[in-house]
Each structure stands twice: as C-alpha cells, then as structure tokens.
Amino acid sequence: xxxxxxxxxxxxxxxxxxxxxxxxxxxxxxxxxxxxxxxxxxxxxxxxxxxxxxxxxxxxxxxxxxxxxxxxxxxxxxxxxxxxxxxxxxxxxxxxxxxxxxxxxxxxxxxxxxxxxxxxxxxxxxxxxxxxxxxxxxxxxxxx
Numbered sequence: 001x002x003x004x005x006x007x008x009x010x011x012x013x014x015x016x017x018x019x020x021x022x023x024x025x026x027x028x029x030x031x032x033x034x035x036x037x038x039x040x041x042x043x044x045x046x047x048x049x050x051x052x053x054x055x056x057x058x059x060x061x062x063x064x065x066x067x068x069x070x071x072x073x074x075x076x077x078x079x080x081x082x083x084x085x086x087x088x089x090x091x092x093x094x095x096x097x098x099x100x101x102x103x104x105x106x107x108x109x110x111x112x113x114x115x116x117x118x119x120x121x122x123x124x125x126x127x128x129x130x131x132x133x134x135x136x137x138x139x140x141x142x143x144x
Contacts, residue, residue: 006111012123015130015140020118021111028111029103033122036096038144039082043137047084050136055080057132058125062099065121071109072101092144 007021022028
C-alpha cells in the first residue's frame with residue numbers, strides 16, 4: 001500500500017516550528033498547517049484569558065488571510081492545544097496548533113505550488129501570535 005501523506009517545512013518563523021501538508025498528496029483537497037513551540041510567562045497573570053485571546057486572534061487572522069473563498073473555502077478547523085495547568089512564571093509549556101483548510105474545487109493547487117502562497121500568509125499568522133504572546137509578557141521559542 002502506497003503512502004499518500006506529504007509534509008513540507010515552512011521557514012516562516014524564528015520562534016515556531018511550522019509545516020504544512022496533506023493526507024493525500026495526489027489530491028490535496030484538505031491541507032493542514034501545523035505549528036509547535038514552547039511558551040513561558042514572565043509574570044503572574046490570568047493565563048486562561050491570555051491563551052483564549054491568542055487563540056481568538058489566530059482564528060481572526062486565519063479568516064482574514066487564508067479563508068478568502070478563492071483559494072480556500074470559508075470554513076476551517078483550528079485545534080489550539082496547551083494546558084494552563086502548572087503554568088507559572090519562568091516555566092516553559094509546550095504549545096501546538098493545527099488548522100485545516102479545504103481548497104476551493106475550482107482553484108485547486110498541488111502541495112508544492114502552495115508553498116510560496118502559504119509561506120507569506122502563515123508568516124503573518126505566526127508572527128501575530130508571537131506578538132500577542134509578547135504583549136502579554138510571554139516568551140515564545142522553538143526549543144525547550
């Protein structure tokens with residue numbers, strides 16, 4: 001049985017490890033963008049509120065930059081995964097996120113052709129996420 005999944009790295013962020021791919025490289029109807037990083041608060045704050053605002057801002061940025069009805073359909077799924085349990089100043093916690101986009105049937109591209117398009121859009125989305133974290137006194141890094 002032939003493997004159909006395919007992933008490409010995105011060098012869009014200095015703070016987040018990013019990649020995109022599809023479970024069917026021959027017909028990449030649905031693509032995903034996956035990111036992971038370590039976050040660390042520098043002060044005591046309402047962590048749940050910060051995480052909620054970061055996720056909400058990311059949802060808004062995905063909708064604004066990628067979900068345009070031309071390249072991708074108007075619906076997407078965002079899975080934002082971090083546990084706020086045990087989060088306190090100067091302790092790093094692992095954060096991962098995935099968002100899934102359905103390509104518009106009339107404007108479907110191969111995975112390789114999407115790289116340049118996604119690179120700039122995902123750079124904006126990830127930089128905005130890092131900015132919101134830094135605004136709330138968090139550091140964001142690739143490694144623990």
